[in-house]
Each structure stands twice: as C-alpha cells, then as structure tokens.
Amino acid sequence: MTDSPKLLIDNVSRVFPGVRGGPPTRALEPTRLEVAENDFITILGPSGCGKSTLLRIVAGLDRPSAGRVLLDGREVKGPGPDRGMVFQSYTLFPWLTVAENIAFGLKEKGVRESERRDIVAAYVEKVGLRGFENHYPKQLSGGMQQRTAIARALANNPEILLLDEPFGALDNQTRALMQELLLGIWERETKTVLFVTHDIEEAIFLASRVVVMTARPGRIKAEVPVELPHPRHYTMKTSAAFSDLKARLTEEIRAEAVLAAEGH
C-alpha cells in the first residue's frame, strides 16, 4: 500500500443475530472505505441501509462481525476520545450547562481548569453560543443543542469527527444554517470528518466526496467526488455544477429508495 489513509474501513460487515430464532439480519455487507486526512466524507443512503451501523462501528460503539477499522494504523477496539461523535438524538447531558457539557471530555482527560475555560470559551465562540454558557440543554432550541454537541466533540480535539444525521431533527432553515456553520468550522480547522445523512443536498454541500450506500444489506454503491470550490456559500446550492451532482446522486439514491420501500 502507498500512502496509508487516516481512516481505513477494512472489509467491515455486520450481521445482527435473528430475533427469537428468526433469520439473522445482514445490516452491512463487507465494506471498504479509505478516508484521507482532512477529508470531508458524507455517507448518503436511504434509511435502514446500515450507514449508521457503519459509523457506530467506526466510533467503537458497535463491533463488526468481520473486518476491522484502522485509525492512523491502529485498530479500533472500542469508543475513545480520538473519535468525536455527534448523534442525531439530543445527547447533551441535561444536568450540565452548555459550558460544562463542552468541558466534559477535557475534564475526563484531566485538563487544568484554567486551560479548560479557555478551550470552552473558544468553542462557544466558534459555534456562536456566547451568552448561553450557563444555560441548561432544556433551555436551548434543537439547533443550539446540536451546536453545543458539535462544540463538545471538537473541544476534545479528536482525530476524526463522526456525525450521525446530526441535523436530521431540525427544521429546514436551521438545518441550512447548521450546514454552513459546520462547513465553516471544517474549512478553518481542517478536520477529518465522516458525516452520515439521507439528505442529498446536505451530502453534496458539505462533502469533498459523497459515498452512496445501497438499501439493506448496505454496501457502497458509488463514490462521487465533489469538486466544488471552497469556501462554499449557500448560493452554491443553485449553481449548475451543484444541480448536476444532485441529479446524478438523485438517480443513484432513488433506485435504492425504491428497493428499500419494496423490502418493507
């Protein structure tokens, strides 16, 4: 192998055992994916295609039935702070304020309090939550909660950021703003990102490469590089290049959605 990738998903598959003697469910066919450093990959697929399963395996929250995941050449054995995750559900700790939530991983690492305060302040600023540091999650809107969750994952300075449909529960306008926010952070900080979504526009707008997955059992159907220039602006969503990509991916994903719908 030449240049070793930042993240290597090496023929990872996942079979869930059958419920009450039923046949086992093949959620993920053997899948191979290489992610280079500072790449922004979006994984696009219909619901139930195993894309979340794949992400959870990378996070170490689920174990592959076969294959392995290598991050910087080291095999993933379980969850760890080198892989920050943002979930679709709101997972802020409700008993902690915004600032305390962002500091959670730093505290676990044993970062000194003064340093912790500086890092937290920097990320509060980056996600635009100044003035809300001492709010509890319940007092925040969905978008603000997910911004805090992104800040919480980034404050840990992970090697890779994993996002599992983080904007799935948000309304369209908020969702668009969050995409710009996340992209802006990525353009400035250059992080390796793996982002799962079922939204085609979102997948194109954010990615340097879109990975399309098939309906269950999930496998990678196509990898589409997105050559749109950075920094990207929301107006880009109406450009011709964007529309072409969208048309192409719509075709790819539609066939799968039809299959998935027939399967259920």
Next chain:
Amino acid sequence: MPRPLEPVSQGAKVVLGISFFVLFVAGWSIATLGGYVSKTFLADPITMLEDGWTLLSRFGFAFDIAVTIWRVVGGFILAAIIAVPLGILMGAYKPVEAFFEPFVSFARYLPASAFIPLLILWAGIGETQKLLVIFIGSVFQIILMVAVAVGQTRRDLVEAAYTLGASDAGIVTRVLIPANAPEIAEILRLVLGWAWTYVIVAELIGSSSGIGHMIIDSQALLATGQIIFGIIVIGLIGLVSDFLFKAVNRWLFPWRLA
C-alpha cells in the same frame, strides 16, 4: 367543564384542594355531632382537638412525636446509606445485579411488621429494634427501585460519554449518578412515606414511647379522640416532610425544571 388534560389555575387548585378537607371534616362533624355514630367508636372533631391539646400540654406528647420522627429518620437514613450505593452498583454492573436481584426481590415482599416479634427476640424492645423494622421495611425497596432507575439510564448519553473519552468509572460517577440523582431523590421521598407506616406498627408492639405507643394506650382507654389526633399528626408530619423533600429536590436539581 374542563377538557381532558386541561391545566387548572393556581388559585383554583388551592381552593379545590382545601375544599375537600373542609368537606371531609364537615362529613365527620355531621356523623359524630349529629349523633349518627356512637361517641365510643368515633370522637367528634371538637373532642379530638381537646384531647390533642390535653395530650400535648399534660402528657408530653411532643416528646412522643420527636421520638417517632427520630426513629423513622434514623432507620431510613441507615437504609439509604446501604441501599443507594448498592442499587447504583446493581444498575450499573449486570453481574452484581444478577447476584443480588433475586434475593432482594424476594426480601422485598417479606412484611417488615412480621419481623417485629423476631426483632424483639434479637434486639429487645429498645431503639435498635425500632430502627431495624424501618431499615428492613425500606432497604430492599430502595435497592430495587434505584437499580431499575440506574439500569434505565438513556443509552445515548452513556454512548456520548464514551465517545468523549469517559472511563468506566467516569460513566458511573459522571453519567449514571447525576442522570439519576433526581429519580433517586424521588424514590427516597416515596419510601420515606412507607417508613411511616412501619414505625407506627413497630411502636404498637413492645414500646413505651412514640405516637404508636400513645395510640395503643388510648385504645385501652377507648379514647378515640386521642387516636384520631395521633393519626392526624402523622398525616401532617408526612405532608410536611413531603413538602420539604420536594423543595430540596427543586433546589438540588434546577436543570430538571429549567
């Protein structure tokens, strides 16, 4: 008419709550003062208040109340000190749960009051025996309820903590415990209410002080006014302790209401 689940205003809530008390006392007054029920079996409210005043001013009933409160709180705190950590361990670690859960589930159904004769044999009729009754009555309930609460902690919060680098110990101390602290406080409030019934039973048998002791003495004298006064005192103390517990919970866990 209000519609289902429609909230009621604060003022109306207070008025409604008080009016049932008024109605209750009115019904009681009519039954007793109207001569429908014999005085031997049920004292009227006025006699009850007079008897209560006599108890407090001449027979040192305040001391009995203090003794009973001390027993409940003492036995209950002992139970909580053992039960809360064990319940958390059981909720967090499944082998620990598998080891204790069947026994605790069994022990929970053993009626605390049935242990009283045995406890008298073992510990005499002193304070130890009273504390033990409360302890036995509360400890298994708290263990089980805490274990269930901790076991039902939102998995996604635990997963989020793992991806932030939390160790196993960190999961217990920084997620499971704070996530369930309000629930545990609520469990303690509930079980404290049950502890009150055990203490009275413990005091009915082999006791020389306490509210239960006064009640059993009054029975021998057919002093139903005193008995009812004793029961009402217990109810009032329960109401006050409940109120205090709720106030402390609100103060300790502002994030729940935020």
